[in-house]
Amino acid sequence: MSAAVFFLAVNFLIAICFSAVFAVVSVYSRSRLAAQFFSAGFAVASLTAICELGVAYSTIPVPWAIGVYGTVLAGLVFLQMGIAALYGRPVPIPVAVITFLAGMTAYLVIIDVPPGSLLHRLAYQGPYALVMLAASASVFMSNRRLAIDRALAFLLLFTGLHFFVKAWLAVTIGAGNTARDYVSTNYAVISQSLTAVAIVAVGLMLLAVLALEIMAEERDHAERDSLSGLSNRRGFEKGVRLAMLGNGNRRHALILCDLDHFKSINDTHGHHGGDMVIRSFGGMLRSHAGAGAIVGRIGGEEFAVFLPNTPPTVAVVVAETLRTGVKTMVIAGMPADFIVTASFGVAGISLQESLEEAMRKADAALYDAKRSGRDCVRQAAEAPAEPFDGRNGLHVVK
Known part of the structure; x- marks a missing residue:
């Protein structure tokens, strides 16, 4: 098993675990819709690892390569929708669908273009980056000003920008001439490592935000009289x-x-x-x-x-x-x-x-x-x- 395949397996397990945890949290959180979006996002993103293996070992890699791009983009769009809902700036479903379709269209335009240029890599990573930067903007522009909200905003900003860094690394280190070559490159190891760190960091931060929200709500219930609506x-x-x-x-x-x-x-x-x-x-x-x-x-x-x-x-x-x-x-x-x-x-x-x-x-x-x-x-x-x-x-x- 190559290092890249190992990280693919790790990322799959991490995404599945986060999806399950957010599904449970959605039962208890008042931000149920946001938690459900997060659960869906991690569930869809977990399929990326399977598609990556399909690219590496299937005799027909193109559909799997489209699946890789689509599952990552869909997962990020779901995360953006959840973050926007959590911070009072919900993204209409038609807008989310258009965002996904626009990203997929951009990918299909460049799918047959040789991947060696920086412009190609920026076009590949750009939709990912823009979705995460939009999520960061939702937090920055919200009325919530707790330290954890600021930390989440900067983490999302970093996550968005790191996709541009990955585009530069792909050109500098080399990501292979074809989608099948990718799994055996050093860039694949670095890329999957960065992705694993981003998944864990964003997932844990979102869990912390929802957990603090649940704790605040429970504390409010403990300090409020349900009949009069006043403090007890x-x-x-x-x-x-x-x-x-x-x-x-x-x-x-x-x-x-x-x-x-x-x-x-x-x-x-x-x-x-x-x-x-x-x-x-x-x-x-x-x-x-x-x-x-x-x-x-x-x-x-x-x-x-x-x-x-x-x-x-x-x-x-x-x-x-x-x-x-x-x-x-x-x-x-x-x-x-x-x-x-x-x-x-x-x-x-x-x-x-x-x-x-x-x-x-x-x-x-x-x-x-x-x-x-x-x-x-x-x-x-x-x-x-x-x-x-x-x-x-x-x-x-x-």
């Missing part, structure tokens, strides 16, 4: 801590809110009715809390709103807006006269305080709002300079 307690606390770190030494505010008489809503209208109230309340909080606010459902009917760079006095105004907004909610499936109310506790977060301390203060203020008759806002004491009710240690806002 874990996601809320994580978001708040990141916001506090990113805003330096500034004052913030926290609002805790609780739906009034929620048990009676469930008892009267059933759990479906209670779920509809939770869903509507979460949507109202998200739309009324303002830009930059972090909103979460931290308990059954208890919610929290973090307002970065916001003094408590402004947070009280926001809480009053939310309190009014609750009563104007229109909830599907509920009677026209059905009205929901909620109670609110507001606390500032000083430079020395932790989120846990602010939560305790806001919870005490919320408890006072419940004790005071519900459907109201209470603010925890913040500074002696502010009006202060010495009987309960809380500022009262109604």
